[in-house]
Amino acid sequence: MQTDTQIFRRARGPKSPRGTEESPFVKWILISVALAFVVLFLLLPLINVFWQAFDRGLKVYYESLADPDTLSAIKLTLLIAGITVPLNLVFGLAAAWAIAKFNFKGKPVLITLIDLPFAISPVVAGLMFVVLFGRQGFFGEWLDAREIRIIFAVPGMVLATVFITFPFVARELIPVMQATGTEQEQAALTLGAGGWQTFWYVTLPSVRWGLLYGVILCNARAMGEFGAVSVVSGHITGQTDTMPLRVEKLYQSASAASMTAAFSVASLLAFLALLTLIIKTFLEWRTQREYEAAQRAQPEPTLIAPSLQPTSHR
Amino acid sequence: MASRKFNTLPGFGLTMGFTLFYLSAIVLIPIGGLIVKVLGMSWSELWRLATTERAIAAYKLTFGASFLAALTNAVFGTILAWVLARYQFPGRRFFDALVDIPFALPTAVAGLTLANLFSQSGWVGQFLVPVGIKGAYSQLGVVIALIFVGLPFVVRTLQPVLESMEREVEEVAATLGAGRFRTFFTIIAPTLLPTIITGFALAFARAVGEYGSVIFISSNIPRQTEIAPLVIITLLEQYEYSAAMALALVLLVISFALLITINLLERWASRYQH
Numbered sequence: 001m002q003t004d005t006q007i008f009r010r011a012r013g014p015k016s017p018r019g020t021e022e023s024p025f026v027k028w029i030l031i032s033v034a035l036a037f038v039v040l041f042l043l044l045p046l047i048n049v050f051w052q053a054f055d056r057g058l059k060v061y062y063e064s065l066a067d068p069d070t071l072s073a074i075k076l077t078l079l080i081a082g083i084t085v086p087l088n089l090v091f092g093l094a095a096a097w098a099i100a101k102f103n104f105k106g107k108p109v110l111i112t113l114i115d116l117p118f119a120i121s122p123v124v125a126g127l128m129f130v131v132l133f134g135r136q137g138f139f140g141e142w143l144d145a146r147e148i149r150i151i152f153a154v155p156g157m158v159l160a161t162v163f164i165t166f167p168f169v170a171r172e173l174i175p176v177m178q179a180t181g182t183e184q185e186q187a188a189l190t191l192g193a194g195g196w197q198t199f200w201y202v203t204l205p206s207v208r209w210g211l212l213y214g215v216i217l218c219n220a221r222a223m224g225e226f227g228a229v230s231v232v233s234g235h236i237t238g239q240t241d242t243m244p245l246r247v248e249k250l251y252q253s254a255s256a257a258s259m260t261a262a263f264s265v266a267s268l269l270a271f272l273a274l275l276t277l278i279i280k281t282f283l284e285w286r287t288q289r290e291y292e293a294a295q296r297a298q299p300e301p302t303l304i305a306p307s308l309q310p311t312s313h314r
Numbered sequence: 315m316a317s318r319k320f321n322t323l324p325g326f327g328l329t330m331g332f333t334l335f336y337l338s339a340i341v342l343i344p345i346g347g348l349i350v351k352v353l354g355m356s357w358s359e360l361w362r363l364a365t366t367e368r369a370i371a372a373y374k375l376t377f378g379a380s381f382l383a384a385l386t387n388a389v390f391g392t393i394l395a396w397v398l399a400r401y402q403f404p405g406r407r408f409f410d411a412l413v414d415i416p417f418a419l420p421t422a423v424a425g426l427t428l429a430n431l432f433s434q435s436g437w438v439g440q441f442l443v444p445v446g447i448k449g450a451y452s453q454l455g456v457v458i459a460l461i462f463v464g465l466p467f468v469v470r471t472l473q474p475v476l477e478s479m480e481r482e483v484e485e486v487a488a489t490l491g492a493g494r495f496r497t498f499f500t501i502i503a504p505t506l507l508p509t510i511i512t513g514f515a516l517a518f519a520r521a522v523g524e525y526g527s528v529i530f531i532s533s534n535i536p537r538q539t540e541i542a543p544l545v546i547i548t549l550l551e552q553y554e555y556s557a558a559m560a561l562a563l564v565l566l567v568i569s570f571a572l573l574i575t576i577n578l579l580e581r582w583a584s585r586y587q588h
Contacts, residue, residue: 121523224420
């Protein structure tokens with residue numbers, strides 16, 4: 001038998017104010033656990049990079065970066081990113097135009113194929129290029145006879161990086177172009193604009209933020225890629241070392257000075273990562289504002305691409 | 315191929331042609347090349363090379379550590395996504411932005427700093443090593459590196475689902491007298507589960523192929539702390555091309571299997587979101 005007070009208590013329902021919130025105690029525990037996890041696995045490692053790099057002072061930091069082998073690694077990284085990003089940018093634009101503006105059979109298959117490099121281990125990706133262009137590879141003899149070096153040289157490293165960063169621009173642009181539709185382009189063409197003109201003055205401006213988003217992600221990955229580049233590099237100091245490979249080499253020589261140098265090079269890459277995140281956060285904030293403004297203007301929900309909508313994270 | 319009945323935009327042939335050419339040159343031909351080369355071997359040879367004692371030990375470590383890391387991320391990543399999506403607290407935006415660090419930070423840098431952090435003289439290691447927890451140069455180190463690379467996959471998969479979840483259902487449950495715990499386990503958890511599993515699978519797939527961060531924090535001793543991608547690289551350096559390709563094929567097949575699984579999981583998860 002239930003007493004009156006028990007019945008009264010049940011009728012009053014759960015203790016939390018709206019019944020859809022946890023008690024402050026549970027809430028506090030969950031926040032603590034989540035933040036402790038982030039601090040341990042994300043924040044401390046990040047701070048540690050800069051701490052270790054500057055631990056012996058600015059002079060040592062500067063000197064370890066001014067090392068000629070390190071400088072050549074920085075140059076090579078910039079070179080590889082400078083070739084890779086424009087290539088994948090052109091591809092991203094072409095692929096997004098074909099996929100977003102036209103209907104054809106096999107579209108889902110094509111999109112899956114474009115995403116394929118994300119699924120493959122970087123080491124396996126690097127190995128593929130060794131199989132194609134290495135001494136024992138398909139084109140090995142042919143290349144050898146003409147003294148063209150691809151593996152253990154810069155062309156192979158560029159190819160490996162292009163492979164790894166292949167989907168970035170395309171997969172950002174496809175949803176953005178799909179969302180903007182084709183009406184504006186149709187209107188431009190009707191009014192007498194040429195194909196290129198339409199692309200340049202109508203399409204490109206409407207996707208510029210999504211494009212920039214894809215480009216900075218592609219660039220960050222191109223500069224930071226390690227596994228695939230490691231396989232095809234040959235690790236020739238001063239010639240085929242990128243910044244991440246230079247970090248590894250300095251780390252492996254295991255003296256205290258080279259450890260600081262490793263962290264110095266790493267700090268440049270970490271700085272790049274932070275910059276990337278700041279631009280990314282800014283772009284997301286911007287897109288969110290544009291999205292909200294668009295929703296206020298007209299209640300049509302699909303003006304901005306799903307991938308850039310404020311609720312969607314990646 | 316294109317049905318362009320209502321579409322007068324130009325450039326389909328040009329862009330599609332370039333897309334297919336570039337896709338073939340960069341992605342399809344290299345993958346095909348590896349597969350053709352491996353299929354040139356006999357099955358018995360392939361089996362022998364792919365299942366050496368050293369390779370088996372490396373698979374066990376790679377998949378075991380990836381599983382543990384993805385599981386850890388599934389638990390803590392879910393709590394983190396929940397906290398970020400539902401609670402207001404100082405620094406929420408900052409912590410939200412931090413979650414993307416593993417996407418942006420090069421894996422070599424991650425491995426370098428994690429190894430330093432968990433080594434005996436590191437900020438965290440100085441407390442853990444004396445009590446017997448060796449976070450660097452050990453199998454645990456491999457798991458730690460893989461937790462780092464996989465975390466955003468769980469959080470970023472869950473966040474949009476949590477944010478778009480209808481609170482009305484929870485309110486109804488509460489009105490009908492369900493306690494918060496009951497609401498969580500009978501209403502919220504079943505809705506989230508497919509998405510959590512998708513996030514787990516994404517983190518697992520990423521971990522299986524990871525190389526950069528792991529080789530810094532692991533001691534890389536064959537049969538003990540050596541992951542499968544490292545075995546491939548070591549074999550390549552010893553000019554053991556066939557053996558390297560045999561292991562690569564194993565990883566490739568598993569990657570494709572995971573890709574298909576994730577696609578199916580995403581389809582399953584999206585069914586619960588309406």
